Amino acid sequence: MTDRLRATYRVKATAASIEARAKGIAVEQSVExxxxxxxxxxxxxxxxxxVExxxxxxxxxxEVRLALSTxxxxxxxxxLFNMLFGNTSLQDDTVLLDIDLPDDLLASFGGPNIGAAGLRARVGASADRALTCSALKPQGLPPDRLADLARRMALGGxxxxxxxxxxxxxxxxxxxxxxxxxxxxVDEVNRQTGGQTRYLPSLSGHLDQLRSQVRTGLDHGIDTFLIAPMIVGPSTFHAVVREFPGAAFFAHxxxxxxxxxAPPAHFGKLFRLLGAxxxxxxxxxxRFGYSRDTCQAVAEAALGxxxxxHASLPVPAGGMSLARVPEMIATYGxxxxxxxxxxxxEARDRLTEETAAFVASVAGAASRGCGLAP
Amino acid sequence: MTDRLRATYRVKATAASIEARAKGIAVEQSVExxxxxxxxxxxxxxxxxxVExxxxxxxxxxEVRLALSTxxxxxxxxxLFNMLFGNTSLQDDTVLLDIDLPDDLLASFGGPNIGAAGLRARVGASADRALTCSALKPQGLPPDRLADLARRMALGGxxxxxxxxxxxxxxxxxxxxxxxxxxxxVDEVNRQTGGQTRYLPSLSGHLDQLRSQVRTGLDHGIDTFLIAPMIVGPSTFHAVVREFPGAAFFAHxxxxxxxxxAPPAHFGKLFRLLGAxxxxxxxxxxRFGYSRDTCQAVAEAALGxxxxxHASLPVPAGGMSLARVPEMIATYGxxxxxxxxxxxxEARDRLTEETAAFVASVAGAASRGCGLAP
Known part of the structure; x- marks a missing residue:
């Protein structure tokens, strides 16, 4: 058999029909x-x-495992997305559960530019502590208001x-x-405090626009960016990552x-493969319905x-609060x-203090050594 | 209130919770x-x-109708996709059902370059008949084998x-x-027969690759292309359409x-809006599970x-056969x-004859006047 990648699907079907259905997916995702x-x-x-x-x-x-031609x-x-799950995404009995690619295909896509260790080095964080992030909101504010929020967050560390x-x-x-x-x-605060806070602008649009935005960022000393692979498209995301090997990317x-x-395959593998x-x-x-098991599986896929x-760092999010920090660090290490x-x-006038409390809470959880990660 | 677009969602919720859930979606899809x-x-x-x-x-x-800031x-x-359904796509209780955009936003995106009437004119088809299409398969064949298939299909008309x-x-x-x-x-057959068969190459990759592919096509006299908006990304699809105003695009x-x-909003509206x-x-x-009502609603959204x-022509597909032609034309007009x-x-050696029978069947159904379309 020629070079193959493996794709595993969860399929809802009867025992009498599964063999035919599995062959149907194998045909749909190859010659159609x-x-x-x-x-x-x-x-x-x-x-x-x-069908393997x-x-x-x-x-x-x-579960059906297929061998698809690379x-x-x-x-x-x-x-890659097209051949893994393009047409089958239109059929409601099938979920793409996992992928396994030969090493030469992995190497040719290339994965993250700097990965988990590179991100950690960039912000000067020792290996035993988790990292911290917040977001500038709401959209609709003018640049100076957003800059003021960022300043106060950066002061919190x-x-x-x-x-x-x-x-x-x-x-x-x-x-x-x-x-x-x-x-x-953010630069001004970093100079004041000796901190290494990174600001990540959100990128959008097509390749020309993304290139121009990354260059604008680089001109301002920015080396880490936010990007949404399913909005810009996988090929475009991958092209931007490879075109700017010194930049790091958080995938939204x-x-x-x-x-x-399935989220572990989607975020932990495919996004990592392309360069998150x-x-x-x-x-x-x-605010979202993912189970704890699903979330841990995402983290394992991203880090394993x-x-x-390079490994990708997991960033569990969506309605998190300070009260959840110890549990999150216990879960993810x-x-x-x-x-x-x-x-x-929501801390409003106390944003810097609340941010500092968040940073201290994460640092404290680490020093108590309750991490479970490998 | 500032300029707003309308987005309607179908939401699974109890009567006691729907008001809060609707507000939650309104926040998720705006300031988050x-x-x-x-x-x-x-x-x-x-x-x-x-929440309107x-x-x-x-x-x-x-059903929840929101007014979102343009x-x-x-x-x-x-x-546009991000603000209509980005994060909410991750929540399994909500479907994006319909959109309604102000005229200036419609005009700024611009829709199809030539639309249904332009495509019809391009192949010299009178208004009273449906159009015909087939696909070169399987992938894996070398160019000369694909060219031979295309030649035999084009001879069928x-x-x-x-x-x-x-x-x-x-x-x-x-x-x-x-x-x-x-x-x-295909050109050679067209010269022989006086036909106007169009060959549509499948485009892939990021903007630079797509541009280069479209230009290669134009150099060969090709003016119509196949593209997958959810693979290349909406911004990239839209940019290619606007950059090549003389080209037409079938969206896959x-x-x-x-x-x-919902397919009528997705294919009939969003893909049309961006230029399909x-x-x-x-x-x-x-081979797919869409109901007849859903399919008719896609066609109505694309054509209305x-x-x-410009209107977009609906192309119902996915496991169709010659036997279904009369019913399809009765359904779609x-x-x-x-x-x-x-x-x-599957006709193999009889591909040209089978293609000609397909073309005759479509022409015959039209002449019997069984169309239902507006």
């Missing part, structure tokens, strides 16, 4: 036509998807301050003005829902050994970025 | 933070999403021959060689997911009046492109 109409042996042997294993997981619930990917990240993922290039806070104002505010999960790819140094995802017990790829967004902003 | 932490009146009045109407649709089932879109197509959506820039059929070979084969639904954005001259979607009774935008892919290829 009746095999009876194919006479070319190179296509039949080398391109058509192969079917495992029953419960009543009318199966030649169909053609080196393109969008095409955060590692990362990201734009809200809803910030793009809107008239009320155009990208260049916003980034200039916020970067200057927005719009990832409709594709029905950190992956934001909805933590359990917040995978070919020669030190290899995590704890993100508290809107909840921190 | 507690309103109690916002003190800026311009943000509270102008940016925060507003809640309608009960059944037990624990509601200022948050910043003119970017990806950001098809209007459109598209690449399989799995074709990208793979080693076994690189984009430039494939397009050169297939375009030459791959990776669009099963049901989290034709929208491919899974027809009922094929919408600001000054003449304003449809009937796409039979793999099923036609």
């Amino acid at each position: 036509m009746p095999l009876s109409a194919i006479d070319d042996p190179a296509v039949l042997d080398g391109i058509v998807g192969v 294993e079917i495992t029953e997981r419960g009543e009318d619930c199966f 030649a169909t990917i053609g080196g393109d990240a969008g095409q 955060l590692d990362f301050i990201k734009d809200d993922h809803g910030m793009a290039d809107q008239a009320y806070a155009p990208f260049a003005s916003r980034v200039g104002a916020v970067a200057a505010a 999960p927005t719009l990832a829902g409709p594709s029905r790819i 140094d950190a992956v934001i995802f909805p933590n359990s017990g917040g 050994p995978w070919g020669g790829l 030190p290899d995590v970025i704890v993100l508290i967004g809107g909840n921190l902003l | 933070m507690p309103l109690s932490a916002i003190d800026d009146p311009a943000v509270l009045d102008g940016i925060v999403g507003v 109407e809640i309608t009960e649709r059944g037990e624990d089932c509601f 200022a948050t879109i910043g003119g970017d197509a990806g950001q 098809l209007d459109f021959i598209k690449d399989d959506h799995g074709m990208a820039d793979q080693a076994y059929a690189p984009f430039a060689s494939r397009v050169g070979a297939v375009a030459a084969a 639904p791959t990776l669009a997911g099963p049901s989290r954005i 001259d034709a929208v491919i979607f899974p027809n009922s009774g094929g 009046p919408w600001g000054g935008l 003449p304003d449809v492109i009937v796409l039979i892919g793999g099923n036609l290829l």
Whole structure:
């Protein structure tokens, strides 16, 4: 058999129908036509998807592992999504559960530029503590108001301050003005305090716009960015990562829902593969419905050994609060970025103090050594 | 209230919780933070999403209409998806059902370059007949084999021959060689027969790659292309459409997911808004689970009046066969492109004859006047 990647799907089907259904997915995700109409042996042997294993997981619930030709990917990240789950995403009985790629394919996509260890080094954090992040909100504020929020957050000692993922290039806070104002505010605090707080602007648009935004950021000394792979498209995300090897990227999960790819495969593997140094995802017990098991599986996929790829840092988020810090660090260990967004902003006039309390809480949890991560 | 677009969601919630849940979506899709932490009146009045109407649709089932600020879109197509359904796509109780945009926003995105009437004119089809399309498959064949298939299909008199959506820039059929070979084969048939068959290459990758592919196509006299908006990303799709105003685009639904954005809104509205001259979607009774009502609603959304935008032609597909032509034309009327892919290829040596029978069947159904479309 030619070079193959493995894709595992969870499929709702009866025991009587699963074999045919599995073959149907193998055809859908490769040649997408009746095999009876194919006479070319190179296509039949080398391109058509192969059902390697079917495992029953419960009543009318199966896992199907396919071997798909790596030649169909053609080196393109969008095409990887297309061949893994394009048409099958339109069928409501199937979820893409996991992927396993040969080492040369892993290496050719390349993964994060600097990864978990690189991010940690960038903010000067020792290996035994978790990292901290908050978000500039609400969108609609002008650049000077956002810069003031960032200044007060940086004074509290955060590692990362990201734009809200809803910030793009809107008239009320155009990208260049916003980034200039916020970067200057954070730089000033870093000079005052000796801190290494990073500000992450939110990138948006097509490749030309993204390039221009990254360059604007670099001009202001910014080296870490927020980007939404399912909005900009996988190929574009991957192209930006490879084009700016000195930059780091936090991947935001927005719009990832409709594709029905299991979160550990989606965020922990696919986003990492294409170059996410950190992956934001909805933590359990917040505004989203992910279970604790799902969240831990995302973190394990993001951090675990995978070919020669750098690890991605998990960033559980979405309605987190200061009260949850000890539990989050107990769950994820030190290899995590704890993100508290809107909840921190409720402190209003006491934003710096509340931020400092958040930072101290994360540092304290680490020094009590309650981490569980590898 | 500042300029607003309307987004309607179907939400699973109890009568006791729906009001809070609706406000939650309005916040999630606008400022994404507690309103109690916002003190800026311009943000509270102008940016925060507003719940305009809640309608009960059944037990624990509601429709919620929000008014969202158009200022948050910043003119970017990806950001439009982000603000309509980005984070909410991660919550499993909510479907984006419909959108309604002010005329100036419609005009600024611009819709299809040539639309339904332009496509019809391009292939010389009178207004009373449906159009025909098939697909070059399987991927894995080299360019000369694909060109031979295209030649035999064109001899059958098809209007459109598209690449399989799995074709990208793979080693076994690189984009430039494939397009050169297939375009030459189809041109030769057109010269012989006086036909106007269009070959649509499948585009893939990021903006630079897409531009280069479109230019390669234009160099070969190609003016119509296949593209997958959810793979390349909405901003990139939109940029390509606007950059090549003489080109037409068929949008493929791959990776669009099963049901989290309702297909009429997704394909009939959003894809049309960004520039799809034709929208491919899974027809009922094929390999995918869409109902007949859903499919008709997609066609109505694609074809109906919408600001000054050109109409998009619906292309129901996914496991269609010659036997279904009369029923499909009875369902959709003449304003449809009937796409039979793999099923036609099962004719093998009789591909030209089977294609001609398909074309005659579509023409015959039209002459019997069984169309239902407006």
